[in-house]
Amino acid sequence: MSHEEDLIDYSDEEIQPTEVPANGSAAATQAGLTAGDAGDKKGSYVGIHSTGFRDFLLKDELVRAITDCGFEHPSEVPSATYEPCRKLYLHAVAPSHVSRSLVAEDWFRWRSAVAGCTRGGSLQQVTIPQAILGNDVLCQAKSGLGKTAVFVLATLQQMDEKPEPGAATILVMCHTRELAYQIRNEYNRFAKFLPDVRVGVFYGGTPVQKDVEMLSNKDTHPHIIVGTPGRINALVRDRHLRLANLKHFVLDECDKMLDQPDMRNDVQAIFRATPQHKQVMMFSATLNKEVRVVCKKFMQAPLEIYVDDEKKLTLHGLQQYYMKLDEKEKNRKLNDLLDSLEFNQVIIFVRSTVRCTELDKLLRECNFPSTAVHSGIGQEERIKRYKEFKEFQTRICVSTDIFGRGIDVERINVAINYDMPDKADSYLHRVGRAGRFGTKGLSISFVSSPDDEAVLKSIEERFQVELPEFPEDGINSATYMDN
Numbered sequence: 001m002s003h004e005e006d007l008i009d010y011s012d013e014e015i016q017p018t019e020v021p022a023n024g025s026a027a028a029t030q031a032g033l034t035a036g037d038a039g040d041k042k043g044s045y046v047g048i049h050s051t052g053f054r055d056f057l058l059k060d061e062l063v064r065a066i067t068d069c070g071f072e073h074p075s076e077v078p079s080a081t082y083e084p085c086r087k088l089y090l091h092a093v094a095p096s097h098v099s100r101s102l103v104a105e106d107w108f109r110w111r112s113a114v115a116g117c118t119r120g121g122s123l124q125q126v127t128i129p130q131a132i133l134g135n136d137v138l139c140q141a142k143s144g145l146g147k148t149a150v151f152v153l154a155t156l157q158q159m160d161e162k163p164e165p166g167a168a169t170i171l172v173m174c175h176t177r178e179l180a181y182q183i184r185n186e187y188n189r190f191a192k193f194l195p196d197v198r199v200g201v202f203y204g205g206t207p208v209q210k211d212v213e214m215l216s217n218k219d220t221h222p223h224i225i226v227g228t229p230g231r232i233n234a235l236v237r238d239r240h241l242r243l244a245n246l247k248h249f250v251l252d253e254c255d256k257m258l259d260q261p262d263m264r265n266d267v268q269a270i271f272r273a274t275p276q277h278k279q280v281m282m283f284s285a286t287l288n289k290e291v292r293v294v295c296k297k298f299m300q301a302p303l304e305i306y307v308d309d310e311k312k313l314t315l316h317g318l319q320q321y322y323m324k325l326d327e328k329e330k331n332r333k334l335n336d337l338l339d340s341l342e343f344n345q346v347i348i349f350v351r352s353t354v355r356c357t358e359l360d361k362l363l364r365e366c367n368f369p370s371t372a373v374h375s376g377i378g379q380e381e382r383i384k385r386y387k388e389f390k391e392f393q394t395r396i397c398v399s400t401d402i403f404g405r406g407i408d409v410e411r412i413n414v415a416i417n418y419d420m421p422d423k424a425d426s427y428l429h430r431v432g433r434a435g436r437f438g439t440k441g442l443s444i445s446f447v448s449s450p451d452d453e454a455v456l457k458s459i460e461e462r463f464q465v466e467l468p469e470f471p472e473d474g475i476n477s478a479t480y481m482d483n
């Protein structure tokens with residue numbers, strides 16, 4: 001593999017690579033959850049539920065892992081419309097795990113779960129039972145609603161208890177290396193009680209030889225492959241990774257992956273190396289009409305779940321503000337905000353790697369212990385910084401769009417656009433890093449140019465939200481901090 005290929009990293013697109021910041025001073029239990037109980041749970045996406053994970057009749061090993069993760073109920077936000085696939089639940093054959101152990105009560109429970117969820121129109125409740133049946137799925141749901149658990153649980157559920165050594169049956173791809181790493185960890189979390197299942201992650205910026213060694217030994221060859229398309233395609237092309245046994249093909253952040261020609265070419269090449277008969281699932285918070293058509297070219301009669309009313313993409317626990325200021329005022333303002341705001345963790349988005357490095361340096365000079373993540377940093381160091389931030393060892397992270405999508409850091413409750421993103425879609429993903437799974441959060445976007453104002457206007461129009469100006473006397477932290 002050439003060095004160039006190894007360096008391909010689609011994760012941060014620079015908008016204005018040369019400019020640097022001006023120097024300034026800154027730098028329920030399964031049964032019996034009551035409405036009262038719900039208040040103690042992670043976010044508002046848990047409420048009073050009729051369906052629990054147990055009703056999907058998942059393998060015991062998965063149910064135990066789900067309980068260990070602290071998930072009590074499938075997320076149920078009635079925000080989406082959906083087009084059921086041909087195999088509607090009414091005609092569906094119960095999955096083998098249901099029929100195998102079928103007793104009338106189980107069957108009834110399973111049917112009711114599926115029937116109930118198809119009426120409700122909510123993410124995990126609708127999607128998990130359908131995905132377990134092996135149906136193709138194209139799913140749009142707002143940020144932080146738990147899309148990852150849908151494909152992780154559905155694919156693990158369908159996996160043989162003793163998977164064949166040396167053969168990959170599940171392939172999941174996404175657009176950044178850190179997200180791939182995060183998804184691999186999610187598989188490990190849910191496969192905790194499935195000791196024979198091996199998961200591997202593959203992305204650029206790491207020695208390819210290590211990947212080759214892992215794939216050339218039956219005992220280390222993963223059954224589940226997670227990765228970014230550049231490295232996966234290189235491994236497939238050079239015949240180190242064979243996908244002839246693949247049963248599930250998943251794209252997370254699929255719009256991003258199919259929008260960019262280079263990434264799309266890789267995805268297509270990999271797709272061609274997979275068997276015709278397989279389950280295809282794709283997920284994103286943003287799926288415009290054009291990209292839906294492209295996604296469906298990879299699928300057969302998918303279950304389609306869309307948020308057609310874009311105002312429903314707004315995160316209700318998230319307070320969103322903007323601040324008008326000059327470019328040269330940004331550092332001082334940021335300094336003031338970091339001093340005055342209460343936060344658990346904060347993510348600050350900038351538009352280029354150079355600005356990311358500079359701002360991080362400036363913040364540290366001003367005694368704000370920040371970290372920086374962008375594509376100019378070595379891969380090992382990038383993952384180290386991701387882990388530290390995820391594990392709450394660092395509290396302030398300056399990032400390019402590398403962390404703009406998919407990244408799930410539970411304690412982020414403030415997201416700041418130091419540089420406004422160039423598109424409303426990117427804005428939605430970025431601010432969605434705070435206020436995940438229905439928790440509270442705050443976002444503040446610096447608006448310093450006519451272009452920024454145009455983006456702000458497009459955000460307000462598209463998502464039908466009014467973004468007020470950040471109040472001069474600040475805001476009460478109780479309104480954006482969960483207890």
Ligand SMILES: Nc1ncnc2c1ncn2[C@@H]1O[C@H](COP(=O)(O)OP(=O)(O)OP(=O)(O)O)[C@@H](O)[C@H]1O
Nearest residue numbers: 071073074075143144145146147148285406408437
């Ligand atoms: N049923 C559940 N109960 C409790 N927590 C959940 C549940 N489902 C998911 N979560 C948690 O919610 C958080 C957000 O999930 P996830 O990262 O999958 O969101 P997402 O929909 O992929 O968001 P994005 O579009 O931003 O990538 C994670 O911390 C996950 O562990």
